[in-house]
Amino acid sequence: MAVLRELVVFPSKCLRGVRSYFLSAPLFQNGFLKLNESVSKDGHALDLEQSDTKKISKAMKSYMERAKIHDNFIKQQLHEYNIGKRHLANMMGKDPEFFTQADVDEAIRYLFPSGLFDPRARPMMKHPDEIYPKRKAAEFDVNGRPYHSLFYTSKPNYYTLMHDLAVKFKQLDRHEDKIISRGIQDQKPTELFLFGSEWIPKQKVENVLLETLTDAQYENLIKTFERFSQHPYSALEKDFIMQFRRQLAAQVEIQQVPELMRDESGRPYMTYNTRRKTSNAAVKVIGQGTGVISINGNDIHFFQREQDKKQIIFPLQFSDMLGKVDVVATVDGCGTSAQSGAIRLGISMCLRSFVNAETIERMRLAGLLSFDPRTRERKKPGQAGAREKFTWKKR
Amino acid sequence: MIRTIANRLKWNTVRCFTQTCSINSDAFLCQNATSLKDDQLADIKESEIKEISDPLRFPDYFGVRKLFRVKDLFDARVHYGHKDGTLDPNMKPYIFGSRLGHLIFDLDKTAKMLQDALNFTAHIAYRGGIILFVSHFPQHTLTVENAAKQAGEYAHAREWDFHIFTNSEKVYNGVTRLPDLVILLSTLNPQMQEHTAVKDAAKMCIPTIGIVDSNSNPNLITYPVPGNDDSPAAVQLYCNLFRDAILLGKSKKPVVST
Numbered sequence: 001m002a003v004l005r006e007l008v009v010f011p012s013k014c015l016r017g018v019r020s021y022f023l024s025a026p027l028f029q030n031g032f033l034k035l036n037e038s039v040s041k042d043g044h045a046l047d048l049e050q051s052d053t054k055k056i057s058k059a060m061k062s063y064m065e066r067a068k069i070h071d072n073f074i075k076q077q078l079h080e081y082n083i084g085k086r087h088l089a090n091m092m093g094k095d096p097e098f099f100t101q102a103d104v105d106e107a108i109r110y111l112f113p114s115g116l117f118d119p120r121a122r123p124m125m126k127h128p129d130e131i132y133p134k135r136k137a138a139e140f141d142v143n144g145r146p147y148h149s150l151f152y153t154s155k156p157n158y159y160t161l162m163h164d165l166a167v168k169f170k171q172l173d174r175h176e177d178k179i180i181s182r183g184i185q186d187q188k189p190t191e192l193f194l195f196g197s198e199w200i201p202k203q204k205v206e207n208v209l210l211e212t213l214t215d216a217q218y219e220n221l222i223k224t225f226e227r228f229s230q231h232p233y234s235a236l237e238k239d240f241i242m243q244f245r246r247q248l249a250a251q252v253e254i255q256q257v258p259e260l261m262r263d264e265s266g267r268p269y270m271t272y273n274t275r276r277k278t279s280n281a282a283v284k285v286i287g288q289g290t291g292v293i294s295i296n297g298n299d300i301h302f303f304q305r306e307q308d309k310k311q312i313i314f315p316l317q318f319s320d321m322l323g324k325v326d327v328v329a330t331v332d333g334c335g336t337s338a339q340s341g342a343i344r345l346g347i348s349m350c351l352r353s354f355v356n357a358e359t360i361e362r363m364r365l366a367g368l369l370s371f372d373p374r375t376r377e378r379k380k381p382g383q384a385g386a387r388e389k390f391t392w393k394k395r
Numbered sequence: 396m397i398r399t400i401a402n403r404l405k406w407n408t409v410r411c412f413t414q415t416c417s418i419n420s421d422a423f424l425c426q427n428a429t430s431l432k433d434d435q436l437a438d439i440k441e442s443e444i445k446e447i448s449d450p451l452r453f454p455d456y457f458g459v460r461k462l463f464r465v466k467d468l469f470d471a472r473v474h475y476g477h478k479d480g481t482l483d484p485n486m487k488p489y490i491f492g493s494r495l496g497h498l499i500f501d502l503d504k505t506a507k508m509l510q511d512a513l514n515f516t517a518h519i520a521y522r523g524g525i526i527l528f529v530s531h532f533p534q535h536t537l538t539v540e541n542a543a544k545q546a547g548e549y550a551h552a553r554e555w556d557f558h559i560f561t562n563s564e565k566v567y568n569g570v571t572r573l574p575d576l577v578i579l580l581s582t583l584n585p586q587m588q589e590h591t592a593v594k595d596a597a598k599m600c601i602p603t604i605g606i607v608d609s610n611s612n613p614n615l616i617t618y619p620v621p622g623n624d625d626s627p628a629a630v631q632l633y634c635n636l637f638r639d640a641i642l643l644g645k646s647k648k649p650v651v652s653t
Contacts, residue, residue: 062570144572145525149544152527152551152559152574154566159553166537 057144067138077128084125101127157209158217165224168240172233179233192235196361197245199225205244257352257360260287270350276342277375279334283346287354289326291316295343296330308340315348315368319355341372450521450647455510457517457643462636465506471632473622474500476609486609489621498609505621512604512618513640516576519602520548520644524575528637529592531555531584535630539580542634546641549574551592555584560595578637579605581624582616606633 088107089096104125114122139156140146150156150163200208202218213221228234229241260268268287275281293312295302303309316322327347331339348368352360363369377386384390450456468474476482476490476498491501519526526548530539536552543550551559556566563571577596582605584590589612596603597615605616606624613619623629 057572059570059572066569140572143523145523146549146572149547149549150540150551152549153553154556154559162553163537163540170537 056142057140059140059144060138060142063138063140074128074132077132081125081128088125155209155211155213155217157211158213158221161209162221162224165228168237169228169231172231172236175233175236176231190235192229192238192241193358193361194229194241194245195365197242197247200244200246204246260353268354270353272346272349274342274346274349274371276345276372277334277338279331279338279342281329281331281339281342281346283343283350284328285347285350285354286326286328287324289324291323292326294326294328296332303336303340305336308336311337311340311344312347315344315351315363318366318368319351319359319363321351321354325351325354344368345371450518455514457514457521457640457647459513459517459640459643460510462513462639462643463506463509463632465502467632468502468506468509468622471628472626473505473629473632474502475623475626476500481610483610483612485612485614486607486621490609500609500621500623508618509620509622509636512620513636515602515618516578516604516637516640517644519576520546520641521647525549525572526576526578526641527551527574528578528580528634529555529590530580530630531590532581532625533585534627535580538627538631538634542638546638547645548641552580555591557591558595560592560599560601573599574601577601577603579603579616580630580633582607582611582613583624604637 085099085104086096088104088111089099091111092099092103092107094103108123108125112123116122139148139151146152148156148160150159153159199222202213202215205218205221206213225241225244228237234241258270260270263269263286267289269284271282271284273280273282293300295312300309300312303312312327313322316325316327327343329343329346331343333339345368348363351363352369355363360369379385382390474491479493479496479498482490482498489501489504491499493499516526526543526546528539528543528548528550530536530552531554532552539552540550559566560573563573577592579590579592582590582593587610593603593605593615602617603615604618604620605611605613606622607613607616607619608622608624611624613621620633622633
């Protein structure tokens with residue numbers, strides 16, 4: 001049991017290990033190190049190494065020593081993990097040969113119940129590969145010459161990204177110059193629409209680059225990206241920029257837009273039932289229209305106030321669908337501003353199916369797609385109104 | 396744009412391949428090439444030629460002198476120094492004079508020192524040395540990094556982390572081979588202080604080539620090249636020259652090894 005306890009404890013220690021190293025590099029795959037490992041078994045490997053001893057640089061030698069120590073350590077850990085797994089299997093009365101990681105987790109949960117809150121603080125036993133990060137493979141060849149031209153900056157991947165950004169910036173500038181020199185003025189550059197997403201956080205950038213960055217370096221990267229995305233022709237590099245942005249949660253919900261339906265004559269339409277205060281509205285927006293608006297059988301003059309009319313027109317105008325769709329709405333209850341507000345939300349929600357994602361996002365930011373939850377506040381006893389008090393008079 | 400021109404020599408056994416840069420005009424090139432050929436081979440016997448085991452015997456084995464002319468330096472505005480008052484006393488011998496309050500470099504002296512530096516670079520590249528381009532000016536970062544990439548060498552044109560040379564084992568997480576030659580495109584950092592690499596390279600016995608402007612100190616630089624280190628045109632010229640010198644040095648390699 002003591003053995004098992006040790007086995008169970010070791011991975012939680014391992015968690016504190018250093019991380020951020022490259023996955024296997026070409027040298028690993030070429031079997032240079034494998035040769036070195038199998039020296040004791042294989043005769044050929046030995047004389048290859050001996051013949052090259054003079055050529056191998058100090059740097060490579062020290063790397064090989066480090067790699068060997070690490071490999072032996074991992075081998076040892078793997079051995080201990082396998083023994084621990086067998087012990088657990090025997091205790092749980094199962095076949096050790098078919099004892100999976102899921103069974104290991106289950107067994108530990110059963111045998112070592114823990115009241116600790118943080119899952120990472122609870123006992124666990126995992127494969128060494130999951131606990132120890134992959135080590136960076138040698139970044140230089142046998143002569144000690146680095147593979148990467150920016151190796152001496154000590155953060156080659158980060159600075160390569162910065163370099164690529166600068167190169168792309170120059171390309172866009174050249175493109176802009178070309179367009180200007182050709183005298184193409186009416187062709188407006190397509191704007192890069194970045195609303196609804198944000199730059200990925202430092203931790204994620206580090207995972208992508210496999211290098212630890214300082215706060216200043218991350219800030220510098222983001223600033224450079226900001227400037228890059230403000231370039232008039234940055235839309236050409238949209239894919240590149242989007243690799244370093246992530247969607248915001250709010251946008252994901254709005255994106256679930258229902259499909260358009262077709263009526264008997266084949267025209268696309270969309271319906272939406274909504275309310276505002278105590279008024280209820282059922283709105284139907286029909287595509288391929290001429291801009292006819294019908295509210296309870298009347299036209300837009302159903303509302304007498306100008307503001308109510310504006311409320312109806314605004315979503316159509318904002319999404320540039322004025323005159324392209326017909327609107328049929330029935331509304332009842334409450335006052336005119338509540339009725340027009342309900343119809344406005346209904347029209348906006350229906351229009352989502354007619355416009356593209358970027359317009360939807362713009363509509364969301366304009367507040368067209370959010371329900372207005374405000375209602376009349378009740379009167380309180382002992383007061384004149386919801387908030388208003390009776391006139392106070394000193395006895 | 397590098398063109399290869401084969402100069403066939405008198406002896407059948409030896410063929411000298413020389414790469415030349417397109418900076419020069421063709422007429423100048425041919426004239427220069429012939430004169431150099433006579434210079435180089437005047438005092439070398441046939442038996443010695445058969446095995447060129449020691450390129451150091453030649454004054455210009457790689458033909459780096461043909462890479463540029465003084466006119467090219469002038470066109471790239473290499474002769475402009477800083478203002479009179481900022482002159483470093485150690486730079487006095489390389490100054491031609493002062494014009495409208497600005498110092499002007501003596502380009503004849505610059506050309507000679509630049510040739511020496513290029514020759515040294517080519518020799519290092521020929522022997523498989525690691526060459527590191529260093530600059531700290533954001534304006535020139537892209538130029539320097541591109542030059543290093545094209546030459547198949549290394550660049551550090553970003554913020555200089557202290558102890559890169561002096562504590563390399565910690566910086567690179569293990570024993571690392573340090574560069575065999577550091578080329579500084581400017582020996583000052585943007586704060587107008589001496590670049591850390593100058594002192595550190597001297598500490599680690601790494602030879603340095605440095606473009607020293609009139610306000611910088613050439614004392615710790617192995618091969619100082621007096622010249623303007625601020626103009627993009629000048630930096631572009633230096634980068635092209637060093638890149639071409641490295642490529643020349645590397646291109647000779649297979650000829651010798653066989």
